Amino acid sequence: MIVADRKSLQEILAMVADKKKILILGCKGCVTVCNVGGLKEVEILAASMKIARKKEGNDIDIDIQVLERQCDTEYVAGIRDVVGNYEAAVSLACGVGPQFLSEMYKDQTFYPGVNTTFFGGAVQHGIWEERCAGCGSCAIHNFGGLCPIARCAKSLMNGPCGGSSKGVCEVNKDTLCIWDAIVKKKMESGRLDDLIGVKPIKSWKTARDGGPRRSIREELVQGNI
Amino acid sequence: MSELKSGSNLEKVLKAGHFAFTGECGPPKGANVEHLKEKLSHLVGKVDAVNMTDNQTAVVRMSSWAGSILMMEQGLEPNFQMVCRDRNRLAMMSDILGAYALGVRNMLCLSGDHQSFGNHPDAKNVHDIDSMQLITMVKKMRDEGKFLNDEDIDVAPKMFIGAAANPFADPYEYRPYRLANKIAAGADFIQTQCIFNMEKFRDFMKKVVDMGLHERCYILAGVTPMKNAGMANFMSKYVPGMDIPESLIKRLKGVDKKDQAEEGIKFALEQIQEFKEMKGVAGVHLMAIEWEHKVPEIAERAGVLPRPKV
Amino acid sequence: MRLSYPADIKIIQVPCTGRVDILHLLNAVEDGADGVYVAGCLEGECHYISGNLKARKKVAYVKKTLTEIGIEPERVEMFNLSSAQGARFAEIAREMTDRIRQLGPSPIKKKSHAA
16 A cells, blocks of 8 residues: 655644635545544544644634545545635645645645655554555566565665675664565575576666656546547 | 786786785865875875775765776776766766776776765665676676667777675675675676674685685775774774674774774784685785875785786 | 542543543543543553553653644643552542643633633
């Protein structure tokens, strides 16, 4: 899923400092699963903002809604009748949400309430880790099913570098050296030969480096592409 | 001579079977040419080539190719370092061509310390290709005369290709295999990380020799003389990938503070003596960090002077 | 035991402090409560294994939020005691009301009244 972290209350308050009536929009997709932009988090943000504004003697009127997904126009269209009632809106969806909203409702301002961070999963309750860099040409089967592009600080295709120590990355003691894990897995399974030779230079054309990307599944597209 | 890959002095020294002795110098944090020249002046005639570091520890310094050219003006042969952190393949290839055009004949291919250790931790890191792939790229440019996209190069850069090896990083058992990969990729010579744990290095070299790697490339053992016990302590704690045995720190602490530098040099000399005898070791790479003026003395006492003329 | 405790505390009973939500605490502050505290079982003695530990983390979250807003985090607290410790319950109630009296009325209440 897409993982995000909520922006600080102060940052969000500053964005809407001059607004009296706002809408906070949650999303039932990834951000609900990673506990940052679902109903609960929307309610907590609304309550926190109201407390802060009350303390200043500058009450704010906040309504909340949680869309099925903010990355589908059909769900974004669901707020058509009410979106104009607010001076601004804060979206707690990933970076896609406020953009889909901004594209559909050109007269409204949508502030991002979260910082979208990575594609990953929960390794334990409350802790998420990055797993995928979205490079557009997956080859994890060559690395024991572990992605060095996303998980090595230097994205080495031929690691580990000299900074690998006791299974930990030199960059951060909380980060696993993924190359240590790849090598150990290959050694333990007697497949060290897989790591003999140089992994060829990667084409980044399919990654973000090739420009913004688009996926088309023709069998699903209605009308002209 | 026709068999030479680059014709660099370092290549000739190694090919002739001499025990190589290389030095290292960081370019200035600015355009202070005088300071660089002062540091380099100590090395003239004492080493076969000098590494010019490339934004070492991710701290911005004068570009390594410019430092290399300035070094050549002083009569020293540069070993031009290049890290994968700061440039994509376009910039790398053009810098290699530029450096070669200006006379650079050795280069060292490195990943580069992560930018979070340096003085611009907010920088975007590149890592378009990694150090292993950089070796293949420099080799392709030299031996096939082609860019990565297979287009012909109009006058190909003929570099003597170097790579680094850290025998002390984990997973330890894999290190000889990674070295083998670098050699297969095209490394002509290897400079190791600073060695302090001799026991571990002996074991590493035994594996390297058993695999026959020393016959396929020249391995230069990395030596850094300790200035005092404090430096040993600091490196042990804060420099990634360093393996400094407690016994060395104890040895330095065991003498008077004013004698610790001499004790550090003594240890380095003992190391060099052993490397001269050690099977598979073709030379020493002396990294006298901000201690360039000590290099003549160390070279003299190590008995590696005069340097061979080849 | 007919122990007395301050009359200005409103008690909301829950089956386990694990049921207490961040929102319950925030809403109480938002609605003008001068202080809120959660009285859970002794740590290690939760009938539902870890409800009281979860409550402690939620209280910590609310304290952090209040700090960010500039409201004294001491207005929100977590206490642990067993159901057999009636005297301790009364003591905590007095301790908390004393603490809130020293802090004075909630800034939320003041501003709201003024508005």
